[in-house]
Amino acid sequence: MTNLVLNNIGFKYPDGTLALENLSLEIPQGQRVAIVGQNGAGKTTAVKLMNGLLKPTTGEVIVGEWNTTSKTTAQLSRKVGYVFQNPDDQIFHNEVIKEVRFGPKNMGFDPERIEEMTQWALELCGISQYAEENPYNLPYSMRKFVTIASVIAMDSDVIILDEPTAGQDKIGLEILGNLLKTLESMGKTVITITHDMEFVTDHFKRIIVMANRRIVADDQAIAIFYQEEILKESMLKPPAVAQMAALLNIPHAVLSKKELIEYIKSHHQSVEKV
Structure with missing residues (x-):
């Protein structure tokens, strides 16, 4: 079981900027969770602590049985996969299939499983027809799905999606919704950062609201979007x-x-x- 536990986390960037303080959170494996809040609330910093891209200044992050301070990001990627907000920060192969295949290959999967996971991820993300294309010849919305496919192909227990709805049309949103259901049915934890409140209410039962470097609410949509104090503090629109x-x-x-x-x-x- 890969439960995520953040115990009294604080994080300060090298320039002295305080991004998080006294943040505690637990996400059991298999949950589908949305993290919302305005820019600067600490959302991306929090999820980067979950996969080891950042290490806490104070407190501890526990991923399954691992303390992230004692593990590399490469080791943690076996448990936690992270899809960047900007796909251009993640793509580095000249063919879609090579990009998606890289993760499971790097994880040491046998050739049969590499091919199985690659084809499954391409199909789930609706990009099988673009397998031989250069990712940079695809529109932004499709490049987002290339990066999502490249992460889910690694079969990590936890998948973090940073702003997956950005640039997506109705079809893209439907693919994302189906993807979330499929991953949940497989027992995967899915954590999504998004500013799309319609997408949140349609697809997430648990919503974590962040503001001013801390969590201000952790509840169901119906208990959050009708609370004026929460909306005011987090500057969210229902x-x-x-x-x-x-x-x-x-x-x-x-x-x-x-x-x-x-x-x-x-x-x-x-x-x-x-």
Whole structure:
């Protein structure tokens, strides 16, 4: 089991910038978690501590049975895979299939498993048809899927996705949603940083809100997006459905499009009867 535990973490960058302080968090294996908050809240710093790209200034990060301070990033990548926000910071091969194949090959998988994981990741990310293409000939949204495929092909227990919805259209968002469900069904932990609140409410039961270098809320969407104090401190806007529900003066919390439509239909029918 690869549970993630951050115990009283603090992190300060070499220039003296304090990015995190007194942050504690536990994520059991198999959970699907969204981390949200404005830029500078400490989200990316927190997840980079989980895979060893950064080491805590104070406190400890435990990945499974490992303390990250005693392991290299390469060792930790066997347990925690991290997809960068900008795909151009991650891609370095001139063919998509080479990029995706590199991870499992570097992990020492046997040739049959390398091919199996590569093809599976390409298909899951909807980019099989681009296998022989140069990644830099693909649009930004597809390059994002190339980097996602290259990480999930390594079969790590924990997958971290940094802003995966950036630049995605409706089809891309559907692929991401299916990908999250598939990984969860395999017992993978999926941690996603995103500014897309609609994507959060559609796909995540547990939401961690960060502001001012700490966690200000850790709960379900319905308990977060209707709390003015949390939204104000984290400078988050509720998803469009919740904003519409507020404009319509719906007397209860609404986060799904289906529930909003049903309320409008029933209210319209009631008005017609009158």
